[in-house]
Amino acid sequence: MMKELFPRKQVMGFVFSLVLTAVALLVYFMDMSFAVGMTILLVTAFIQAGLQLILFMHAGESEDKNAIYISIYYGMIIAIFTILGSLLTMVWTYQIQ
Amino acid sequence: MEFFERFAIPHPSPAIYASMVAIGLVTIAIIFGLTYFKKWGYLWREWLTTVDHKRLGIMYLISAILMLFRGGADAIMMRAQLAAPENKLLDAQHYNEIFTTHGVVMILFMAMPFIIGFMNFVVPLQIGARDVAFPRLNALSFWLFFAGAMLFNISFVIGGSPDAGWTSYFPLADNEFSQSVGTNYYMIAIQIAGLGTLMTGINFMTTILKMRAPGMTLMKMPMFTWSALIANVIIVFAFPVLTVALAMGTLDRLFGTHFFASTNGGMDMLWANLFWVWGHPEVYILILPAFGIYSEVISTFARRNLYGYKSMVASMVIISLLSFLVWVHHFFTMGQGALVNSIFSITTMAIAVPTGVKIFNWLFTLYKGKIEVTTPMLYSMLFIPLFTIGGVTGVMLGMSAADYQYHNTMFLVAHFHMVIIPGVVFAMLAALFYYWPKMFGFMLNEKLGKLGAWVIAIGTLLAFMPMFFSGLDGQARRMYTYSESSGFGIWNMISFVGALGLAIGFALIVYNIYYSFRYASRDIGSDPWDARTLEWATHTPVPEYNFATMPQIESVEPFWDDKKNGKKLFKDKIEKIHMPNNTGIPFIMGVLFFIWGFSFIFAMWIPLIIFTLAIFGCMAYQSFENDHGRYISVEEVEETENKLGGKR
Numbered sequence: 048m049m050k051e052l053f054p055r056k057q058v059m060g061f062v063f064s065l066v067l068t069a070v071a072l073l074v075y076f077m078d079m080s081f082a083v084g085m086t087i088l089l090v091t092a093f094i095q096a097g098l099q100l101i102l103f104m105h106a107g108e109s110e111d112k113n114a115i116y117i118s119i120y121y122g123m124i125i126a127i128f129t130i131l132g133s134l135l136t137m138v139w140t141y142q143i144q
Numbered sequence: 145m146e147f148f149e150r151f152a153i154p155h156p157s158p159a160i161y162a163s164m165v166a167i168g169l170v171t172i173a174i175i176f177g178l179t180y181f182k183k184w185g186y187l188w189r190e191w192l193t194t195v196d197h198k199r200l201g202i203m204y205l206i207s208a209i210l211m212l213f214r215g216g217a218d219a220i221m222m223r224a225q226l227a228a229p230e231n232k233l234l235d236a237q238h239y240n241e242i243f244t245t246h247g248v249v250m251i252l253f254m255a256m257p258f259i260i261g262f263m264n265f266v267v268p269l270q271i272g273a274r275d276v277a278f279p280r281l282n283a284l285s286f287w288l289f290f291a292g293a294m295l296f297n298i299s300f301v302i303g304g305s306p307d308a309g310w311t312s313y314f315p316l317a318d319n320e321f322s323q324s325v326g327t328n329y330y331m332i333a334i335q336i337a338g339l340g341t342l343m344t345g346i347n348f349m350t351t352i353l354k355m356r357a358p359g360m361t362l363m364k365m366p367m368f369t370w371s372a373l374i375a376n377v378i379i380v381f382a383f384p385v386l387t388v389a390l391a392m393g394t395l396d397r398l399f400g401t402h403f404f405a406s407t408n409g410g411m412d413m414l415w416a417n418l419f420w421v422w423g424h425p426e427v428y429i430l431i432l433p434a435f436g437i438y439s440e441v442i443s444t445f446a447r448r449n450l451y452g453y454k455s456m457v458a459s460m461v462i463i464s465l466l467s468f469l470v471w472v473h474h475f476f477t478m479g480q481g482a483l484v485n486s487i488f489s490i491t492t493m494a495i496a497v498p499t500g501v502k503i504f505n506w507l508f509t510l511y512k513g514k515i516e517v518t519t520p521m522l523y524s525m526l527f528i529p530l531f532t533i534g535g536v537t538g539v540m541l542g543m544s545a546a547d548y549q550y551h552n553t554m555f556l557v558a559h560f561h562m563v564i565i566p567g568v569v570f571a572m573l574a575a576l577f578y579y580w581p582k583m584f585g586f587m588l589n590e591k592l593g594k595l596g597a598w599v600i601a602i603g604t605l606l607a608f609m610p611m612f613f614s615g616l617d618g619q620a621r622r623m624y625t626y627s628e629s630s631g632f633g634i635w636n637m638i639s640f641v642g643a644l645g646l647a648i649g650f651a652l653i654v655y656n657i658y659y660s661f662r663y664a665s666r667d668i669g670s671d672p673w674d675a676r677t678l679e680w681a682t683h684t685p686v687p688e689y690n691f692a693t694m695p696q697i698e699s700v701e702p703f704w705d706d707k708k709n710g711k712k713l714f715k716d717k718i719e720k721i722h723m724p725n726n727t728g729i730p731f732i733m734g735v736l737f738f739i740w741g742f743s744f745i746f747a748m749w750i751p752l753i754i755f756t757l758a759i760f761g762c763m764a765y766q767s768f769e770n771d772h773g774r775y776i777s778v779e780e781v782e783e784t785e786n787k788l789g790g791k792r
């Protein structure tokens with residue numbers, strides 16, 4: 048009975064998100080290269096965001112979960128293309144100094 | 145600059161002082177008129193505080209038409225200045241301000257409210273809803289848009305208008321090169337209106353996804369509603385970019401940051417990049433609902449169902465994705481390499497494919513249709529060939545290598561006008577004629593309407609075709625004059641004649657409204673066009689609750705099936721109807737935002753802080769207000785229905 052009432056998933060998720068925060072903080076306190084630091088930040092940020100959406104904002108639990116997931120994927124695709132495209136245009140291949 | 149100097153106009157001229165006096169006189173006349181006819185209470189109760197989507201839609205349309213004439217006056221002045229070589233009608237500074245405000249007003253304060261106005265009026269009726277999902281937010285959207293538009297429009301008499309082009313590229317738009325407050329107006333006024341648009345996007349997405357009548361699945365939605373849904377998805381994903389870019393630009397101009405400066409690690413091209421990350425999807429925000437209107441009009445007057453419904457939907461979904469992948473084609477010549485240009489050339493041309501699918505779907509709808517040429521249909525038929533000219537030249541511009549020749553010339557100006565005028569403006573005029581009887585209970589005169597359509601179409605061709613030639617000959621855009629030996633004179637003179645033709649065309653529409661208001665029959669029933677979709681199934685004038693009972697939807701054309709195939713739409717008995725209450729908060733917030741923006745533009749920090757607090761105060765009041773709306777009783781609904789000719 049108690050086992051069913053105990054929000055096991057949420058507590059685990061909370062602990063996990065604390066761990067992710069701690070890992071991200073390492074970038075500040077440890078001495079590492081820009082590339083490694085950025086990679087850690089990006090990876091932890093995306094896992095963190097997913098955790099929040101699915102576990103704490105209940106993205107997959109309602110009837111319209113399809114609409115929710117479609118808009119999340121749509122937004123992610125647009126964001127990734129916009130960022131990569133901007134980097135490509137403004138930094139990686141920009142020819143005027 | 146000294147504090148009070150900033151309020152002065154940087155280039156005083158008699159025309160501007162005359163406008164100042166005119167604005168003053170018109171304001172006094174409106175205040176006097178409202179007082180004399182005792183209309184203040186009516187205005188407040190019925191319009192300023194309304195949350196009814198139909199009234200908000202009509203207010204959007206009135207604003208759009210006003211702004212059409214404001215932007216049109218700018219256009220006539222520009223064409224008059226360029227009509228002859230070495231003309232001295234306007235000086236360079238004045239000309240710069242005029243082409244900047246023309247662009248901003250036409251895109252953001254004319255086309256956008258036109259489209260959002262029709263979305264407001266039509267979408268809830270098409271999906272069988274009583275109102276939008278968040279009626280108060282909808283009112284706030286309108287008043288924010290209106291505050292932004294008015295703020296932008298006073299710029300030319302107080303402090304000077306923005307003069308860095310509607311794209312407002314840095315470093316030109318930075319303090320160093322644009323010293324007047326003009327560009328502050330640009331940053332703040334568009335910011336306020338943009339917030340309103342973003343709220344509209346969220347509101348209509350929710351409305352269309354959540355509030356459809358029973359039985360109306362996504363694939364049974366009318367095409368205009370589909371186009372509105374896609375346009376609002378694009379709004380929600382594109383407008384935040386504009387919000388951020390404008391905020392960064394404001395910080396640069398007023399707080400000394402260097403995001404877009406060319407020194408101290410700033411990156412001036414980043415503005416162009418962010419602007420077009422928003423700007424290109426914006427093009428599709430405008431054109432998709434226009435395509436939706438054409439779909440409705442063509443299917444109604446070809447007297448058959450829309451050809452290729454599924455491919456229409458699919459092509460819009462693909463356009464919504466591709467529209468975010470092409471923005472670099474607006475600045476092919478600005479320093480990125482050939483690889484990047486090639487990538488964005490290809491994505492640009494790819495977008496022609498789904499657009500072509502839509503064009504062919506309309507042609508196949510017309511094929512074997514019983515075509516009836518009414519004014520809205522005439523605009524739709526004129527749209528296809530004229531838009532094709534704009535589209536084909538667009539593919540020319542999309543080839544990055546060739547673009548080096550066309551970039552920043554009148555060729556480009558001709559291209560986007562040939563896309564936007566037949567694409568968006570014709571659609572809005574078609575919609576104006578098509579939905580007018582539903583809005584106001586009488587029809588616009590057909591003879592005058594068709595004459596106007598022809599005059600506007602010929603005016604468009606005369607005004608913009610010559611620019612293709614002078615542009616290929618090397619006439620640069622945004623130049624206030626040119627020499628006689630350039631040989632551009634004759635082309636620009638023809639353009640000026642075309643611009644006058646357009647002015648006559650729009651004057652004909654205004655006369656048509658006046659004429660029809662006086663003489664048109666009021667006995668037209670609720671379905672004068674013999675249309676197919678749900679918005680025509682309710683009474684004219686539309687009662688505030690839209691539908692007395694919820695329609696039961698079984699097909700894409702439920703009203704047509706009701707009329708011709710005997711499938712009853714309305715089966716339920718009347719019950720009491722829950723409606724939202726009117727509220728003054730959105731209007732008050734609009735006024736507060738107007739003064740807030742004005743304080744921001746002139747860097748008056750103390751009023752800025754006070755009005756920021758006042759805005760937050762309004763939001764807090766709204767959050768804690770306990771208002772559950774009201775019920776319209778069964779007797780009241782029955783009485784209204786009987787007065788309008790009986791329940792359906």
